[in-house]
Amino acid sequence: MFSFSRVVTAFTLALSLSSGVYGIGQITRVGRYLYSADGSRWYIKGVAYQEQGASAPNPNAPFSEPTTFIDPLANATACQRDLPFLQQLGVNTIRVYSVDATLNHDSCMQALSGAGIYVILDLTLPVNGSIDRTAPTWTTNLLDSYIATINVFLKYDNVLAYNIGNEIVVSPNGTNAGPFIKAAARDIKAYLKSKSSTALVGYAAIDGDDTWIVPLASYLACDPSGSNSGNTAIDIYGLNNYEYCGNSTFAASYAIKTGDFAGLNIVGYFSEFGCNNPSPRVWNDVSALFSPQAAPVWSGGVAFSYFPAQSDLGQYGIITLSADGSTVTTSTDYNNLQIAYSNVKFVDVPPQTGAPAATYPACPAENSTLIASTTLPPTPNDAACQCLDYNLSCRFNPQTSNTTAIVGALIDSACGLLGTSGGNCNDLAGNGQTGSYGLISACDPSTKASYAMALYYEANKRQATACSFAGNGTENTSATASAAVVASSCLASATGTFVPTAPATVNNPGTTSTSGSSSSSSKPGAATTVLVSDSRALLGVFLMVAVSVAGGFMSLA
Numbered sequence: 001m002f003s004f005s006r007v008v009t010a011f012t013l014a015l016s017l018s019s020g021v022y023g024i025g026q027i028t029r030v031g032r033y034l035y036s037a038d039g040s041r042w043y044i045k046g047v048a049y050q051e052q053g054a055s056a057p058n059p060n061a062p063f064s065e066p067t068t069f070i071d072p073l074a075n076a077t078a079c080q081r082d083l084p085f086l087q088q089l090g091v092n093t094i095r096v097y098s099v100d101a102t103l104n105h106d107s108c109m110q111a112l113s114g115a116g117i118y119v120i121l122d123l124t125l126p127v128n129g130s131i132d133r134t135a136p137t138w139t140t141n142l143l144d145s146y147i148a149t150i151n152v153f154l155k156y157d158n159v160l161a162y163n164i165g166n167e168i169v170v171s172p173n174g175t176n177a178g179p180f181i182k183a184a185a186r187d188i189k190a191y192l193k194s195k196s197s198t199a200l201v202g203y204a205a206i207d208g209d210d211t212w213i214v215p216l217a218s219y220l221a222c223d224p225s226g227s228n229s230g231n232t233a234i235d236i237y238g239l240n241n242y243e244y245c246g247n248s249t250f251a252a253s254y255a256i257k258t259g260d261f262a263g264l265n266i267v268g269y270f271s272e273f274g275c276n277n278p279s280p281r282v283w284n285d286v287s288a289l290f291s292p293q294a295a296p297v298w299s300g301g302v303a304f305s306y307f308p309a310q311s312d313l314g315q316y317g318i319i320t321l322s323a324d325g326s327t328v329t330t331s332t333d334y335n336n337l338q339i340a341y342s343n344v345k346f347v348d349v350p351p352q353t354g355a356p357a358a359t360y361p362a363c364p365a366e367n368s369t370l371i372a373s374t375t376l377p378p379t380p381n382d383a384a385c386q387c388l389d390y391n392l393s394c395r396f397n398p399q400t401s402n403t404t405a406i407v408g409a410l411i412d413s414a415c416g417l418l419g420t421s422g423g424n425c426n427d428l429a430g431n432g433q434t435g436s437y438g439l440i441s442a443c444d445p446s447t448k449a450s451y452a453m454a455l456y457y458e459a460n461k462r463q464a465t466a467c468s469f470a471g472n473g474t475e476n477t478s479a480t481a482s483a484a485v486v487a488s489s490c491l492a493s494a495t496g497t498f499v500p501t502a503p504a505t506v507n508n509p510g511t512t513s514t515s516g517s518s519s520s521s522s523k524p525g526a527a528t529t530v531l532v533s534d535s536r537a538l539l540g541v542f543l544m545v546a547v548s549v550a551g552g553f554m555s556l557a
Contacts, residue, residue: 024113024158029200029235030355032267034299039352043290043300044160044269045341046093046120047086047318051307053126066126069098073119076107078325085319085328086306087115090341093160095120095271095302098129101148109156118160120202120238120271120302123149123188128404131184133168136177137430138184140380141444144503146188151502154195161200161236163271164188169205172212176432178219178372185220186232187379190499204238204271210260212369213239221266222363224374230360232376237264238271238302244285245275250293253285258297265359270301276314280332286340295347303337366433375435378442379497385443387490389450392483394457394467396449397474407445410469414452421459425452427487439491454483 025037036042053068072078073096086094094112096119099105112119123146124130131138146164153159164184168177181203189201203220205213221233239261244253261268273285288294289301308317318334321327350356363374389395398406415425428448430441440451453473460466467473479486 024116024118026157026198027118027160028198028352029267029358030352031358032265033350033352033355034267035352035355041295041346041348041351043344043346044093044120044302045091045290045300045344046095046302047089047091047337048097048272048302048305048309049082049086049094049307050097050305052309066098069126071098071100071103071105072096073099073105073108074103076111079108079111081326081328082306083111083115085330085334086117089334089338090344092116093118093120093300093302094306095122097122097166098125099149099152101145101152105152105156109153109158113156113158118158119153119156120161120163121149121153121159122163122166122204124163124165131165131168131177131180133170133174133177136168136180136432137441138180138187138377138380139442139444140382140385140447140503142184143187143380143500144382146184147191147500147502150188150191150195150197154197159197159199161202162188162192163202163204163238164234166204166271167206167240168203169216171208172369173371175212175216175219175369176371176373178216178370179374179376179432179435180430181220181234182224182232183376183379185234186376186497187500189231189235190497191501194499194501200235200267202236202238202271203234204240207239207241207243210257214260215364215367215370216372217261217264217268218361218364219370219372221264221360223360224363224376226362228360230358233360234266236267236269238269240272241270241301242273242275244273244288245277246282247284248288250288250291254288254294258294261297264297265361267299268297269299272304273301274304274316276316279314281336283333283337283340286337286344290344290346292347292349295349371433373432373435377430377432377437378495379500380442381491381494381498382503384491384494385440385447388440388443388487389447391476391479391481391486391490392450392454393462393476393479394450394454394473395476396446396453396472398472403446406472407449410472411445411449411452413469414449414456418452418456418459421456423455423459425455428452439487439495442494451483451487458482 027042028035034042034044050072051070053066053070094117099121109119125145129142129145131142150162165181168181169175185201185203192199192201205217207213217237221237223229224232241257243257270289273289274281274283275285283303289298303318305316306318308315308320310316318331318337320329320331322329364370366372396407396410400406411425411428415428418425427438427440428451430437440448443451453467453469457463457467457473457475462475464475467475481489
């Protein structure tokens with residue numbers, strides 16, 4: 001059917017794409033609420049916007065773990081195709097799970113801004129580009145990757161928030177990742193402040209038993225110093241919540257969760273929602289989420305998902321694309337969500353003038369469901385780690401470009417061999433439960449590999465064969481000091497916090513993007529870009545402590 005409004009929308013989009021016009025107001029956070037430029041309470045009325053890439057089964061969630069991704073903001077043609085449907089859906093926000101920092105996003109971001117649509121952007125990437133849930137660390141390669149993405153998006157006025165993680169913690173036993181998440185929030189907030197960015201820093205949590213997800217949320221929003229400082233706290237907490245199904249009610253589905261989060265001191269929203277049982281969805285959860293009962297705690301949510309999204313529990317998409325990707329067909333799910341969103345009325349309570357200022361209480365005490373120390377890991381230090389790598393006696397020098405496939409095994413091998421010789425790789429490990437972090441724990445996996453290999457090489461009197469590691473190690477004949485001495489010299493002062501800066505080499509992790517990706521130099525002095533899931537990279541370390549397996553990062557793409 002011909003739609004005049006759709007033609008007008010398309011024409012407006014074409015103008016914004018060609019002119020680069022921005023047309024969006026700044027959203028301000030005051031305490032636990034969001035406000036528009038006119039001082040009215042503002043809510044996230046959004047939809048997840050990312051096509052699924054290849055994926056692998058995830059035992060912790062119905063959605064598979066992504067192994068590749070499709071950057072939805074780097075394709076101007078696709079944005080022009082989809083924007084009319086996003087506008088007719090009535091959204092003011094989209095959530096995007098991964099982007100490629102080497103690509104150009106101007107057309108899409110400017111068009112979205114002109115249409116009044118904000119972006120919640122996850123900084124994580126599949127496979128190797130997130131804090132690993134089973135062996136968490138906060139390292140130079142992750143910090144550099146996050147900064148590289150931020151640098152690309154700093155110029156856009158419609159980035160509402162950057163998520164530093166999605167469902168990293170999936171059980172009480174995984175809450176020891178909390179210190180690494182808080183350290184990431186601390187460093188990313190400091191970097192954004194140094195760039196005069198007002199974008200919020202957030203985390204998207206898996207839903208679960210309130211005995212541990214509520215304390216974890218409080219921990220992520222607390223002040224370990226007791227000085228009411230928000231330097232290490234996230235600004236906005238997302239909950240991936242699918243409790244409300246079909247013709248349920250607020251009392252039956254959201255009341256308990258809302259009550260348990262009543263004390264949350266930062267902005268809260270549903271970073272995913274939309275139970276698909278029954279299907280098609282009637283979206284009665286929308287009226288409940290934006291109701292006066294929910295408004296004191298939640299600031300809206302993100303419906304899942306614009307694009308088809310297959311899971312163990314069925315299909316979650318609200319549109320389909322033609323085989324050539326040129327045509328959008330909406331579904332009953334889309335039509336019902338459009339109706340539900342059109343009936344939303346924002347509850348303007350409290351007004352901005354009456355909103356309490358932000359406060360950051362002391363952190364909850366550790367217990368059986370929250371094993372997170374208030375001692376956080378240091379800011380990853382590129383210069384210190386590069387100094388170490390450059391001056392080690394045996395250096396990781398892979399014979400393959402697919403370094404992510406071998407670096408973990410090499411660390412495993414080196415640390416295992418070192419253990420049989422009476423040595424250890426303790427300097428590589430960090431423990432979020434005890435708050436103890438090894439001297440090398442914040443360095444990237446390739447530097448950790450070099451260090452472990454150098455320790456073994458030196459333990460064997462610098463015999464050339466002890467540095468070979470199947471041809472992946474190279475002797476550094478100019479290095480006369482021991483690995484321990486080099487580590488002490490390069491990293492002794494790299495134990496505190498500081499405002500991070502962009503690395504000398506822009507990093508793009510070793511993961512596949514169907515929109516394209518890049519690799520970088522590994523020569524001495526350049527920022528290392530080899531990424532590996534930390535559980536694999538540190539397997540040799542934890543073989544002497546506890547076995548660890550690979551974790552996952554996102555629930556969508």
